[in-house]
Amino acid sequence: MASTDSLLVARIGRPHGLRGEVTVQTHTDDPERRYVPGTVFATEATVGTGVPRSLTLVTARKHRETWLLGFEEIPDRTGAESLRGTRLVLDVDEAAEAEDDDEGWYEHDLVGLAVVDPSGAALGEVTGLVVGAVQDLLEVRLADGREALVPFVEAIVTSVDVEGGHVVVDAPAGLFDLDEL
Incomplete structure (x- = not known):
């Protein structure tokens, strides 16, 4: 097993x-940079x-x-069949060396950050990141204990401050009330 300081790539x-x-089911936003011949996963x-x-x-x-x-x-189909379900990971430090400074975040950067509204009022805490084909979703445990999924788009998650320990969520009306209908 890889260390806890690893990044799931696929x-x-x-x-x-x-x-x-x-x-492979890709779990990176930049496969061209991750899938370079010679890379050891x-x-x-x-x-x-x-x-x-x-x-x-x-x-x-x-x-x-x-x-x-x-x-x-893995030279043949038989060997390839034995790999089904295997996760390919990179050491976080190695992955960071291979990329430029961009505005992306890894799940381990986000989990544990406080979720606040634009006025600074506490809403909850980030518990995970769901990587989607169209958009990613933040998993959030709300202050009342309910779980919510927040579209990880700039219009809703207006700020991510990893060093400050929080994300700002400008939730549209009803986003956190969908299960109370």
């Missing part, structure tokens, strides 16, 4: 073809599956909007 799906390529897999502790990327390509990856250690 989850391996089914094999593709006969030469060991696999489909740590793996997280069920104990006893025989999955190597690390995989070295040799090929990465898109096929019908799905990423296909090939690894040095």
Whole structure:
């Protein structure tokens, strides 16, 4: 298992073809930068599956909007089948070295931040990040204990201050009251 200071990059799906390529569910907003041949990913897999502790990327390509990856250690379809469900992770420090300073945040940056409204009133706490195909969602535990999903878009999450320990959510009317109908 990878350390807790790891960044989930992808989850391996089914094999593709006969030469060991696999489909992946991407968990990064910049796959072109993460899927570079020569990158060594740590793996997280069920104990006893025989999955190597690390995989070295040799090929990465898109096929019908799905990423296909090939690894040095996996020469054929049989080997690729054994990878199904394996998580590919990078050490957070290595991942940070590979990227420029942009306005993205990782889940570990956000979890635990206080959620406040534009006036500074406490609304709750960030408990997770759901990465979606169209948009991401912040998982928030509200002050009354209910759970809520907040679209992680600039119009609603107007500010993220990791150093200050909070995010500002300008929630549209009803966002936190949907389950009270």
